[in-house]
Amino acid sequence: MCCVFESFRRKTLPLAIWPPEQAQLTLYDCRDIPTEPAFAVRVERSLRPALGPRAEELVHLAFLSGSGEKELLLLRFLHTAFARGTAAAWDYAHPDTAPVLALERAVTEEAHLLMGFVRFQVHEGMLGAVIRPKHYALPLLRPHFCGRYPDSDFLIADLTHRVALLYRGGRAEYVEIEEGFRLPPPDAEEAEYQALWQQFYKTIGIRERYNPTVRRTHCPKRYWACMTELMDER
C-alpha cells in the first residue's frame, strides 16, 4: 500500500510539480520501496471509477496539505475507501474520512485566504508576488489569477515550497526557484501605489472599534510579512 501511495504521489498527481526537498521529506516512510509507475497510473486511474468523483477530488486536494501526517491519513482513507466504494467519501463521520476532509478544508481555506492576501508589485509591466503558505496552494491559485489577469504576465513565488507559478504570454507553468528568491526593489511609481494603499489601510480602520484579536483571527500573523499594509505592524 505504501508503495502504491508513494508512486501514486510522485508520478501521477497531475496537479503540480513537486519541489525536491519536499519529496525527500516524505520519502522516508517508503524509502526502500521501488516505484512502479505503471501501477501508480492504475491507482490514479481507478480513483474516479472505483471511488467516485468526490473521492478523487478529496484525495487530490488533501494531498496538497503541508501537514506531516497527510500520507498516513490518506493511506488509511484509501484503504477503507477501496473496500467500501463510493460511499466512503460521503461518510463524513467515519474516523478515516473525517481527518482527510479536515486536510482538504485546511488547504482550500488557505487558498481562499491567499486569493485575497497575495500582493503584487509591478516591475516593468510584470506582476510579481511572494507568499509563504503552509500548504501547497499554487494549483488552486492558478485558475483564479489566470482568469483575473488574463492579459498581464505575472509570477507568484511560493517560498515555502520553492516553486513559482509563472504566467507569460497567456501560458502558465510551474518553475523551481532558488533559495533566497526575492522580488526586485520597487521603482518610484510602485512605491507610490504602495504608500497610497498603506495610507488607505490606516485610514479605513475605526479607532473607536479597535479590535486586534478579531483582526488576527481573520488574518493570522503568519501572512503579514508578505502583505504590503501589514508588514510594518508585525
Add this chain to the structure above:
Amino acid sequence: MELLQKLTILSDSAKYDVACTSSGIDRAGRRGSMGSCSAPGICHSFASDGRCISLLKVLLTNVCVYDCSYCINRRSNDLPRAAFAPRELADLTLQFYRRNYIEGLFISSAVLQSPDYTMERMIETLRILREEYRFRGYIHAKTIPGADPGLVQKLGYLADRLSVNIELPSERSLNLLAPDKHRQAILRPMGQIAAAGAQSRQELQTYRAAPAFAPAGQSTQMIVGATPESDRQILRLTEGLYKKYSLKRVFYSAYIPVVEDTRLPALDTKPPLLREHRLYQADWLLRYYHFSAAEILTEEEPNFNPYLDPKCNWAIQHYGMFPVDVNTAPLELLLRVPGIGPRSAKRILIARRQAALDLEGLKRIGVVLKRAQYFLCCKGYGGSRQPRRETVVRALLDPMAFNAGCEQLSLFSAPQVQMLADTGLPPQIAGRMVQEEVVTRFAQKM
C-alpha cells in the same frame, strides 16, 4: 491637492459605511479585459478594527449640501473637503486592483451641488472603468437619495450591487435627524431597484447576452443606537425589507458619536457593539436558519438578551421541544440545536445516509457537543438525563458578554459588566460576578 491627501480625506469620510463585501456574483475573466468576480466574495485585508477590506471604499466627494446631524460630512461641520475627478478614481481603482489589494470599488458620495449632478459623476467614473478599461471586477455603488430614476437605472447597468441606505430604523427618527431626507425618497429607489433587478433576471433567462442590472442585488444599512427603537422594531423592519425588496443584505452600524448635538447620544457614549453583534446574529437566523423575527423577539421581550446569542436564547425558552434526534430530524429542526450550524447540519444530512450517527461521529463532523449535548439524542445516546439547569445555562452563555476573561475591558462586554467595571472593579471580576448572577436567574426561569 495631492492624491494621497485626497485618498485620506475621502476614505476617512467613507469608513463608517459598513458594507465592504464583494459577494453575490460569479464572473469569469476574459481576454481583453481585467478582472473577475467570485460569488462568495474575497476579503483582501482586515483593518485594525477587525473588519474585512474587500473593496476600495471611498466617497467621490465629501462636499455636501445636506445637513444630516449624525454624519461627519454634513454641511455645518468644519472638515477638510475633497473630490475625486472620475478618471482619477477609475485609475486608482485599476492600479489597486492590479496589485490584488482589492476586489473592486465601493463608491458612494456626499451630495455635491445636487443629487443628479452627483449621480452623473458617479456614472462617469463607472463608465470609464467598465467601458474604457474593460474592468470586470466588483463594483458596489450607493445611489444618492432624491436622484432621477433614469440615473439610478444607468448606474444599475454599470454596478454589480446597488445600495440605498435606510439610515435610521424609523420615519420619526429620520425626520428628526435627517430633515433633508424623506422616507419615501429612500424607499422609492429601493422599489425601483428591486423591480429592475427582477426584470433583468427574467430577460437574462430568455436572452443570455441581455445587460444585467445590479446582478449582485441590493443592500442597505442603518444606524443602531442613535435613536430609541427597540431591537424588535429593527428586526421586523429588516425582515420586511428582505421580503418586500428582496434585499441581499441589511447592514447595521453601531452609532459612534461624531458630533455634539442635543438630539443625539452624548459624545462620550460607547458604540453599542454587543447590540450590533446580536443584530447580525439574528439577521443570520433570518437568512440561514429558517427563523422568523417574531420567534426571535417578542412583545414581552423586545430587546436582545445581552448574555446569550439569540438562537441559544430561543432554545432555553423552548427547552421542552428538545432533544432532537439527529438521525431523523429535518434540516429546520437540526438548525435549532445550539452547537449545530448550517455547515454541520448539511454534513449530518449527508453522513446519516451512510450510517447512523453517534456522539463520536457528531464530534468528527464538527458539532459543538459542549452545547449540543443537552439538546440532541443519537445512536447510543438518549439525551442528557435531567442535567442541572445551571449546567445547561452555563454551557450556552456567550463568554464575550462577560469580558471573556480578559484583563482589559472589552468593547463587547454587556452593559452590566461595563457599569461594574466603571466603578473601579477589575473587568475580569466584574464579568465573573455578573455571570454567576445570570446563571442563577436564567436557571430559575427555565
